[in-house]
Amino acid sequence: MKNTILVVGSVALDSVQTRYGKIDRALGGSAVHFSMSASQFSPVKLVGVVGEDFPKPYKRFLKRRNICLKGLQVLPGKTFHWKGKYDRGLKNAITLATHLNVFERFKPSLSGEHAKCGVLFLANIDPDLQREVLNQMAKPRFVACDTMNYWISLKRKSLVKLLSKVNLLFVNEEEARQFTKEHNLIKAARIITKMGPQIVVIKRGDSGSMLFYDGEVIAMPAKPIEKVMDPTGAGDTFAGGFMGYLAASPDWRNFNTLKRAMAYGTVMSSFSVEDFSVKRVGRLSKSELNSRYDKFVRSLTV
């Protein structure tokens, strides 16, 4: 179980519109995007909640990707439903509707199997819940979490408590600034590091990502993509590739491992944006992944 990743987060139905088309009630949610990506590298167990309306084909689809769904509760009511569209530049999401539905009553409780997972990813949910999950874990060797602007403003104290217990925080650029009240990302990451996480990964969309560890900064560009159809879930897909690779590696305290994790996260998210929902990652072959990874990594080498 040392290399198995437990992910706790949202499982959703997404209705998304971009200039390239639209999709209704497609498979979405942070735990789904993360799992689809991470399972390319390591075994994944998902803990989440759906309603009675959650389509059986979606469950089959996830299981075929070797994602364990024993921890997916079904509650009376409807599945979390997000409806949104993107501006022309596909950078900013405009939320048209958020129906939390059964997700509002989500109380993650872990089985013995779950508690023994070696690696934990706390996707973006209420930091109180994230801490409850962490407290139920036996002795994970690596814990990472994500968060969002909503929790930063509404549950700051709880988030700060959580951070003292995690190894890594994934956060996007604007959230890092909001959280630390510091515009410069190196300074912002230093403030966060002092709160607990040894590693801070700042996600910057098509500007790439930055990793802070042991006083060093690594910047990596995004993989340039010509056909960006839907950016929904790109951040969780990045985290999935990163954590999936890390979970499969013997030692995370190693810059080469961390850089490879960043590169796998970058490449996975570059696939994810090429189609709606988890379609592109769903049909991704190992050889496509490796070939894009190799080419990307070669392009970085000066």
Next chain:
Amino acid sequence: MKNTILVVGSVALDSVQTRYGKIDRALGGSAVHFSMSASQFSPVKLVGVVGEDFPKPYKRFLKRRNICLKGLQVLPGKTFHWKGKYDRGLKNAITLATHLNVFERFKPSLSGEHAKCGVLFLANIDPDLQREVLNQMAKPRFVACDTMNYWISLKRKSLVKLLSKVNLLFVNEEEARQFTKEHNLIKAARIITKMGPQIVVIKRGDSGSMLFYDGEVIAMPAKPIEKVMDPTGAGDTFAGGFMGYLAASPDWRNFNTLKRAMAYGTVMSSFSVEDFSVKRVGRLSKSELNSRYDKFVRSLTV
């Protein structure tokens, strides 16, 4: 003269205010920032114009950096004066005043020495003037140009004519979109490439840069900098490092050369933003440059 760079562009006095301080009538202008950076790598000859008020110490300062000023005309009147400030994020410049002064009457005429330079950089000036300069050149082996939103809207046709005769265009991300009416930067670069330049370099500020050549795309992050004081001239400093390295290299049709040029451009611009005007680049030692370059390039290698 094969490796000597001729640069034609503005020489200015800049009054700049950022949250870290301000500076009055400091040395500025695209040709100055470019030359200060390029002269770290290759001999540079500058063609520009100043007024009678241009301080002698500024001329001495440039000459000490091995920048030939034989082509710097002095006209009756005052030197081009730009006054601006930056927002908190140091991303967007707000122009408070632009006094073109003698720059309005700038008619670059090249001497025989100038015309024989092997490499030409046409900094951001009226594309009609850029073309006049190019027509005066004997047989440059490499020609690059820059431009800006103003010329893209006002002198589009002249700019398109110029592009058919250059090897490389430096352009920033928003200008590339404005010029091509295409949001995706890969598609935008392809449109530009069809107009003539074999190489397109898109400058993206703290999001790094992208280079397009021979159907390939190279993305490079910016060097993360903790102490950004003044971004004025960062783009020209990038172009200077890029072109300076390229001019010193035997063959520009080589991806490794082009990537090293990008990395030198990136590192030079990272120095430039650390102080006002050309102060930081002015006191830059070869060993500081090489040490930051080596560290940056190592950080990119996965």
